[in-house]
Amino acid sequence: MSTQDCIVTDSSGIMYEKHPRRRNSLGDPCLEIPTSIMDSIVQAIHECVSLSTIRHVLKLPITALIIYFSTYPFYRGADTLYYFLLKKHGRDMYYAQDGRHLITIRHELIGVYILAEQDLKAPKMLNDNSDDDSIYSVLKPYIDRTVTCPRYQLRNSIILGEASFDDAIGISSIALNIPIYQELFQRIGNNTTILRSFTDNDCLEPIHTLNDANLKVIMMRMATIKGLLPNLWNLILKDYYSQQLLRLRIHDYLPTLATRELISLDSLIPAIILLPSDLSTLGVRLWFSSRRDRAYLLGFDVTDGIPADSVISERLQHLERVGIEHYTNDITGVHVDNTGTLTGIIGMAFYPHLIGKKLVNTRDVFGTALNVYFPFDLFPIVGDDWTYIISWQDIIPHIRNDGTITHEHLRNILTQEHIPALPEVPSEKDIEHIYEQLTCPLKIVRGTHVRNRLVEIMCHDMLNF
Secondary structure (H helix, E strand, O other): OOOOHHHEEEEOOEEOOOOOOOOOOOOOOEEEEEHHHHHHHHHHHHHHHHOOOHHHOOOOOOOHHHHHHHOOOOOHHHHHHHHHHHHHHHHHHHOOOOOHHHHHHHHHHHHHHHHOOOOOOOOOOOOOOOHEEEEEEHHHHHHHHHHHHHHHHHHHHHHOOOOOOHHHOOOOHOOOOOHHHHHHHHOOOOOHHHHHHHHHHHOOOOOOOOOOOHHHHHHHEEEEEHHOOHHHHHHHHHHHHHHHHOOOHHHHHHHHHOOHHHHHHHHHHHHOOOOOOOOOHHHHHHHHHHHHHHHHOOOHHHHOOOOOHHHHHHHHHHHHHHHHHHHHHHHEEEEEEEEEEEEEEEEEEEEEOOOOOOOOOEEEEOOOEEHHHHHHHEEEEEEEEEEEEEEEEHHHHHHOOOOOHHHHHHHOOOOOOOOOOOOOOOOHHHHHHHHHOOOOOOOOOOOHHHHHHHHHHHHHHHHOO
């Protein structure tokens, strides 16, 4: 049996080893967690109890949880975890691997053991059923304390969902594990104090939308967990934060972030940020623009579809290699041969129907050279043996105040009254194509010079450092 065949991964991503010589009652190979992985899991449980919310480890293997309770010193919060595990697993959570009842090892767990209504006369040792050796003698001195101590009463009432919200919010590390309090947290709203309670306990479900404030707090918390709680982060919380940020539509928010924040997010949750390597400020800004905007800014005709991420990544790497000046020359220009006729190439795009046509103009009505514009802001009008190219700036001054345009309005603009050098009225096919380009839903200002826009994007972000 190969090493790969010996490894099994469960739904939570934990790996087990098959042992062919050890069989269960059904005759199947026993599954055991390798020691190195078990050590990481148990340490993750300790990290969670110490500085997070215990609900994150409730689904971990019982064996690891038992090892934690029987070997790690008691830390406040471990009793809450034990209560939930007792309610979920019952007797399976009674005994350590050496057969001792956990209550005999950790007296601090007695309160929740009683609260969870467990067997008060369970044997101290597994499979020892003598009445004289039950755990009742261990429990008895603590029963009155569990019932009468105000601190125990408060913690227990929160666990049971019976405490007032004002009392529960004082111990949010417990309250955020209880559905009734989670709902009350959501109703209050995301003020600074409540938000800090959510993030300090790694509970993002009550947050409904991202904004500058809560995203920065979330990022700081992720960085803290990754540094201080590496086992918990790698085993559980990296996936948890990734799922929650996807729920909160993090990708819609990325274009608003400074480059340093984007790079920080990529180092924390690379599986959802997917930032290509070795990008400078400009490359990072373009990558995190909307998919249509970044294609436009890199010189693509976005009416033909939006390029795949792999294509965009390749273009960004090319931009990094050659620089803004060279890249601008790559993606702009209306190409003609030595006789002044079109080759069909405008920027990176190829238009076969333009081949052999005489180019009427090299500048727009304002005298600006056509080769400074983004190719998507140039609109060829084709005659029998000629082509006239209109720029975005030729049209925009005539757009209505509300920014809308209709086919009829466009038809009235594309006349010699507004564009004197235009040889003749364009065909309906050309008008339709220009209308499609004009109304393409881009979020950025169009009609600017390519080089100037790329420099502006780079320098604007640098102001945020």
